[in-house]
Amino acid sequence: MTTPSGRATSTRVAVVGGSIGGMTAAGLLRDAGYQVDVYERSPGPLSGLGTGIVVQPELVRFLLERTTTTLEDISVPSSSMKYVDASSGALIGATDDSWRFTSYNALYHRLLENFGLERYHFSCNLEQVVDHGDQVDLTFSSGETAQADLVVLADGGASAGRRQLLGVTPEYAGYVTWRGLAELDALSASTRDYFDDTFTYGLLDDGHLIAYPIPVVDAEGQTRRALNYQWYWNVPAGPALDELMTDRNGVRRPTSVHHHDLRPELLAEFHSRASERLTDTFVELLHAAREPFVTVIADADVPQMRVGRCVLIGDAAVTPRPHAAAGGAKAAADAWALVAALTDGGDDLDGALTKWEAQQLPVGRAYLQKVRRMADVLQHGGRFTPGDPANRFGLPTVVAG
Ligand SMILES: Cc1cc2nc3c(=O)[nH]c(=O)nc-3n(C[C@H](O)[C@H](O)[C@H](O)COP(=O)(O)OP(=O)(O)OC[C@H]3O[C@@H](n4cnc5c(N)ncnc54)[C@H](O)[C@@H]3O)c2cc1C
Known part of the structure; x- marks a missing residue:
């Protein structure tokens, strides 16, 4: 576990969106000593309507490394x-x-149980985000406001934060x-x-x-x-x-x-x-x-994952299509990489965010290209070759340029 630094303990982090990416980030940042609040639009605990998710290492890494959950508790094999x-x-x-x-519900409820409800705020629909360079102001539909030194926008494929900061909306x-x-x-x-x-x-x-x-x-x-x-x-x-x-x-x-x-x-x-x-x-x-x-x-592509003290993670950054079964894994990987960059960056918060963006943006964009290529074949009767490594589930390996 990361040793809390002096800077971490005084830094306020607001995580917008309390699903897979947001809860992984929230748990990791809190473990690293940050003051973390999660703002979730839903009025109560989320439900995945019983839909399935293919297990990738990044998806379950937090639960396996930071809680007592085992792979057998949350998944079945084939x-x-x-x-x-x-x-x-x-x-x-x-x-x-x-x-x-695994299933969405199996993951979400364990992530929520680990984080607790004290600083997980339901019914907080982000309406406005204003970055002032060293502080960010958030306004929710209820009229309530929050301030933070760092905002993690994990508000999914229709991200309000992304729309405001980058003008990007998902395309059918x-x-x-x-x-x-x-x-x-x-x-x-x-x-x-x-x-x-x-x-x-x-x-x-x-x-x-x-x-x-x-x-x-x-x-x-x-x-x-x-x-x-x-x-x-x-x-x-x-x-x-x-x-x-x-x-x-x-x-x-x-x-x-x-x-x-x-x-x-x-x-x-x-x-x-x-x-x-x-x-x-x-x-x-x-x-x-x-x-x-x-x-x-x-789906949606983005030119950047960071605007001032706001970072976009998971589907709120690059929104992929589901065919390589790693959208949740990408969200969790963004969170792990963010906390690693912040920990390595010491007091240089802005430098850490720049480094993180340079690392994660190519991963998200390469993954988007991969799933778009898979969709072209799967939806239009092309040759989907059994065992083709290009179609294997998971995030692509991106070599730093
Ligand atoms: C059909 C389908 C199958 C999939 N299968 C897989 C799979 O097998 N494996 C895999 O890894 N991934 C899969 N995915 C993708 C995966 O579900 C997403 O990539 C993953 O949930 C992204 O996590 P996230 O935390 O970034 O966003 P989300 O899970 O979308 O969470 C966004 C959160 O933000 C909240 N929110 C939204 N707007 C606001 C707002 N304005 N203010 C506050 N909160 C807000 C939402 O309520 C939600 O809780 C699949 C997706 C689909 C559609």
């Missing part, structure tokens, strides 16, 4: 990757890659993803066996599916295995997208339409398209899922 034609069922290839899968990628979770006991034995111990790619000419097991923690704290899937649909921007993203009350949702807000005819179309296009095995999985919902895929 032993292979399988690539199939989702319309015929033909096997395209298989590899022996083994991965572990041309496709959406349907996501859902099926209980193992809701599936026939053959469908369960088909998906349970593997990461499955279901390839189509105009999109793709993925399916993999994840841990679900029940109200009693017991963990069970379930199957998580995503089905990516190409949908042009304009009327088709607007119709898809309009909820049962006629409201056009910007990012996701959650299950309870889905128009019944849309859910019917989802199921009928599955029956027309997919093999019976995929259809069974999709039909068995509780509460499917739809999310737009968007």
Whole structure:
């Protein structure tokens, strides 16, 4: 653990956004002796709606190194990757890659438990950020304000901080993803066996599916295995997208339409398209899922990750698409690198931030290029070669220039 320096103990850090990146940064900065407050827009604890996340070392590093959490507590394994034609069922290839899968909720609740609620402030929607060079003023929608010597903007892909400081907003990628979770006991034995111990790619000419097991923690704290899937649909921007993203009350949702807000005819179309296009095995999985919902895929590039005493981390900096399963890992890696740079930088806070930005910006941008290349193939029927190292999950290795 880092030894708190005199500077650290007197430096006030505001972390905006209390999810994976924000909570990793908050925990590390507090351990390093900083006075850390987290400002989160949500009125209460966040929920990942039961969706899965592939474990990368950076994603779970804080929990494994700084808490008593073990990998077994928060994840389940699989032993292979399988690539199939989702319309015929033909096997395209298989590899022996083994991965572990966790869930958003499993990570978030442990990060929150570690940080505690005393300085985690709910219902704080950042409205304005003003950098004065040596101090930053924050204003929230409630009218409340906060001051800090350093602000970590970890407010995700639609970052208000990024919009204000850099004028960057996310751009629609041309496709959406349907996501859902099926209980193992809701599936026939053959469908369960088909998906349970593997990461499955279901390839189509105009999109793709993925399916993999994840841990679900029940109200009693017991963990069970379930199957998580995503089905990516190409949908042009304009009327088709607007119709898809309009909820049962006629409201056009910007990012996701959650299950309870889905128009019944849309859910019917989802199921009928599955029956027309997919093999019976995929259809069974999709039909068995509780509460499917739809999310737009968007991304954003940034020219910088630091403006004065504000730093952008995770999705609030470069917002990637999900295909290399390392967006959360990138957010956590930004946080680890930030604290390492601050610790190495001694009293030179500005020098440390400059050094950190030079290190992390190329990683984020290279990752964005990687997932855009993967999307070109996955969404447009290109050749997605089993085992191709260019498509392997994880952050790219960037050699410092
Ligand atoms: C379909 C899909 C699948 C994915 N699969 C994986 C995977 O397998 N592995 C992986 O590593 N990553 C995956 N990701 C990516 C991962 O979810 C994100 O990259 C990761 O959550 C980014 O973390 P973050 O902390 O930067 O931002 P987020 O998790 O988006 O958190 C942002 C936080 O800021 C808060 N906030 C927003 N605006 C404000 C505001 N104005 N004021 C205050 N608070 C605010 C939000 O409520 C939220 O808590 C996936 C993403 C998607 C969409």
